Structure formats: C-alpha cells, structure tokens
Amino acid sequence: MTKLTILNVEQQIPLSLLEEFKQYASMPDSSRDAVLRGLLQSAILRVQEYGDKALLKCKARQISEMTESGVIRLYLGGGDVEDVKDTIYGISVPYDALPGGKLRILAACSGVEVTFETKPEPGELERAKATVLRYATALFDGDNTEVLNSILNEVL
Numbered sequence: 001m002t003k004l005t006i007l008n009v010e011q012q013i014p015l016s017l018l019e020e021f022k023q024y025a026s027m028p029d030s031s032r033d034a035v036l037r038g039l040l041q042s043a044i045l046r047v048q049e050y051g052d053k054a055l056l057k058c059k060a061r062q063i064s065e066m067t068e069s070g071v072i073r074l075y076l077g078g079g080d081v082e083d084v085k086d087t088i089y090g091i092s093v094p095y096d097a098l099p100g101g102k103l104r105i106l107a108a109c110s111g112v113e114v115t116f117e118t119k120p121e122p123g124e125l126e127r128a129k130a131t132v133l134r135y136a137t138a139l140f141d142g143d144n145t146e147v148l149n150s151i152l153n154e155v156l
Contacts, residue, residue, distance in 0.1 A: 007115070010058060054079065060116055062075055071104050079118040093107040130154070
C-alpha cells in the first residue's frame, strides 16, 4: 500500500488563474479572493493527485511498501528526492534514482518514506485548467462526492 501526503505547496497560484476562476464562478469583486484562492488550491491538489501529474511545485511524502525488485515509483512524476527513510527504524537508506520517477532501494527493509519536491512539467496546469475550474466551482457550490468524482474523471 502506498500513501501520498502533500506537506506544503511551494508555488503560489497564478493570479491569472484566480481571475479566470472569478469570471468562471461569476464573482465580480475581490471580497472573496482568500476563499477562492483556497478553493483553487484544494482543486489543484486534488486534480494533480487524481491525474498523478504535478501541477504545482509541492513538497510531498510518500510511504511505500517494498517490492521484490526493490523499485518504487514516486507519485506525481517524482521530483527532487530530499530523503529516503526506513519506515520501521526511521534511518536513512541508500537508493539510486531511476528514470521515470522511480527509485531503486539498496537496503533490505519492509517499507520506505520518501520526501521529495515535485517538478511540474511546463503547461500541465494549463492543460488541467478546465477541470480545476469546474472542480473548484463544484467545491464552492457544495456539490456532492459523485459530482466531484465525475469532474475528476475528465483529467484521465
């Protein structure tokens, strides 16, 4: 079983995206900008997780069980690895970075905790923008999980 956690978002939401969201959601003034920015961030993080592609630069933690091959694939396309630790003892373990956001773990352990910084590909946020705007609007409107999930399917 693998678990991904976003520790913090290291990239601001582009102001142009906030303005597009305000137009999309028919919010003419800036009185709700803080709320809308939070909804946009939530939507972007959910869409990136569902589509398994980094849209914003984030610091992430992934906990993965070891495979027989010793190779694990990092979610969100991987990125710059900061730390790899054994999940039981919490000690750093050696690894080799492989192409395609994969790591080969060079120590015997049952699982690893990898901390890494995502590296969004140029244009990914732009490609997912329609889904992000629809998802953020659905969050604002209080739509149910079924509606939210159907919107997420657009990103696949």
